[in-house]
Amino acid sequence: MDVRLAAAPSLHRDFAVATIELLTKDPRVVGIAAAGSLAGGTMDEFSDLDLVIAVEPASHAEITAERQQFAEALGPLLTCFTGEHVGEPRLLIALYGPPLLHVDFKFVAVADAAERVDEPVVLWERDGRLTAAYATDVARYPHREDQWYEDRFWGWVHYTASKIGRGELYDAHAALNFLRTVVIGPLALAAAGHQPAGVRRIETRAPDVAA
Structure with missing residues (x-):
């Protein structure tokens, strides 16, 4: 287990582990990474859990259509909705509980994972493919002149x-x-x-x- 995941609050850590256990059974899933405060080592009990789900490019549309079912299978889902309001339709924002936990799932084709605003930590992957995708580009946080x-x-x-x-x-x-x-x-x-x-x-x- 990654040291940052091991150091996360138990609620966040257990949910991430359950997500890995579920999604690794799906051959369309290529890798799972954590972004945001977990990757940055600043996670606390009030943090969101930001998960990047990298999938086979040919399966991206199919998995996108099924993402609510993925979310429902992971725990007591109170509500979920997509992220168009923050300019990211690939995002599924979910609230679980009790106890309350906010989880952001970002479903991306594995090659598209390279375009990112921070450096996620890879929690699981097939054949190093998610790490290889990240290596093709660097993180760029949008900043205007x-x-x-x-x-x-x-x-x-x-x-x-x-x-x-x-x-x-x-x-x-x-x-x-x-x-x-x-x-x-x-x-x-x-x-x-x-x-x-x-x-x-x-x-x-x-x-x-x-x-």
């Missing part, structure tokens, strides 16, 4: 001010949160040497800006 922010920021500020001027305070609140998440947070995190992931962990990664 500074000028992209500059071109938009002041127009967004004026829009926010106009909402305050009208007394549309809920709209203004939403606009301020948008500016924090889309502009200020990513720039602050990038300046501090971290991935520009909105306002993720900004309290500890860029505490001066957070304050």
Whole structure:
């Protein structure tokens, strides 16, 4: 067992092990990896479990159609839905419980696994194929050029001010949160040497800006 998986909270670790035991019986599955906080060694009891399921390219459409059944077979599934709202339709977001556990399943053709935003840890694979796919490219977290922010920021500020001027305070609140998440947070995190992931962990990664 990978040392990071072994160190994960028991709820997350046991679910990952059960997933491996189930999916390795399916010859269409090529490999299973964990991304996010497990791969980064920062997982705690509040973390999601992010699993990448790499499959035979010829079987990707078939398995995509069956992914809810996969999720249902792994435990007491409360709800699940696909990730179009975050721009990732290959993602299946699932909530299990009790006890409550949020699991993200990303089903990809094995060659497409190379396109990624972080470095997953391979938990299981057939013939080294998932490791080989990862070796063909490097992880790239999306980050816009500074000028992209500059071109938009002041127009967004004026829009926010106009909402305050009208007394549309809920709209203004939403606009301020948008500016924090889309502009200020990513720039602050990038300046501090971290991935520009909105306002993720900004309290500890860029505490001066957070304050």
